[in-house]
Amino acid sequence: MTHCPISILSAVDFNDEVIPRDDLVRTAREMLDEHGYVQLVNVPDDFHYVDFASEFGDFVPNYGGPVVGDVRPEPGMEDVYHAGNTRPLTPHTEGYDFTTPPPRYLMLWCVTPASGEGGETTIGDTKPWIEALDDSDREHLYSTVFHWKTTDGIARKGLDLHTEHPVLEDMGAPTPTVRFSCNNLLHEDDDVAVRLQAEWQRRYADEAVWIRYHRNDVLLWDNWRVLHARNAFSDPQRHLRRLQIRPAGVLAGVQG
Template sequence: MPRHPDSLLSLTDFNGAPLADDMVWKSFHGLMERHGYVFMSSVPETFDPVAFCKRLGDFVPQYTGVLVGDVRPEPGMEEFYHAGNTKPLYPHSEGYDFEGLPPRYLALWCETPNTGAGGETTIADARAWAETLAEADRAYLRERIWRWETTDAMRHLGLDLHPEHPVIEDHPDGTIVRYSFNNLVRGEDDRIGPLLEDAKNHFEREHVGIQYERRDMLVFDNWRMLHARNAFTDAGRHLRRIQIAHRVTQ
């Protein structure tokens, strides 16, 4: 396949003509700004997903310490709420259990798609959900501080975090929505329950389902989009996962 002389990415347009990198980045950021995610389908063998993600920002290590993680069924994890099995996941934002900022972007790259039904990554816009709320509810989600916790699977693996954050946080580079249906610690007589339920219902109605083929890559704005997964049966499903920190631009 011809390669553009200035290209590190080796991507082509709909006619198979080589694309300059600046054109790719302009399209990528334009789509990200508009939709909150970009899905790159069946990219060529020469495309390097790790090099692409490095252009977006510094990598945030996975819980295990590696920079590029594997998402696939792991032995002994079947009974946990955990990405490393074949069960569904509730909608959530990544890194709600981090002390500091959650990753700005999450990239999922398909090494081996699953056969059979399910196994989609589902995504929906949490800022759009927040816009549907009454102003008083949005203010409550901004002003109240909750305790969050890691999943039982992570505690089982020896990682037990309890950061404190609001659900909605204003940052100079955009609004951060943190969300977990099951790992935000709900207080007594707390009115958060119906709001978490409302976000989950919004997600069920509005989500887009991504079914992967080999060499597909999904990148989404994790400050804006919630993601989840539906169940699958093929234990051969294998994604790679990169968390990308927010890039400070000033």
């Protein structure tokens, strides 16, 4: 089942005039709080993506150092679980393999959309899913320190990252900070984690919103609350750019 997004914000108004930056940021914040994500459409070619993103916090470098990352198929990476190929990605949060708190927000924007089928970013809001957990499972996910590893693609690039932290933590946001992976949460025989992965994948398949990009579209989401994934595609020209954003003034973020 596919679900169309409802949290959609236009960068220009009904007169085709560019909406002032502060107004755009304010409305985007409101929509993020309500829905956990916002898709920005009708984005002009001269839109200042990095400047817009800087309103939401400081930047966290991508793997290998680039602050603005590229998401596009990379040679020699088609056979592993990795964002830099054309294969699907399973639901996850970003940064479960960081020793620091995960990025609060992720922002993608579309340089070249995928032609043909596929290539959507999908997102699923965990807020109702956490509320649906029974109390003992929720407490277990707060109190149990799990082992996590990075993706096979990143490991192949020489970053064999391992971390230890719970699935749920309170980091000062209105909702719990979630860290989740279908394949890199190493729970061994933990019944609660096994059930969580099965249940959240089932709900994700039913409830996730599919974002189909047009050129210049922006997708911004609350990575402490929302899972994301990707549908497979065939067009090797598909190209997104990405920024990871943490709350301003926290740890060693790059000033936006």
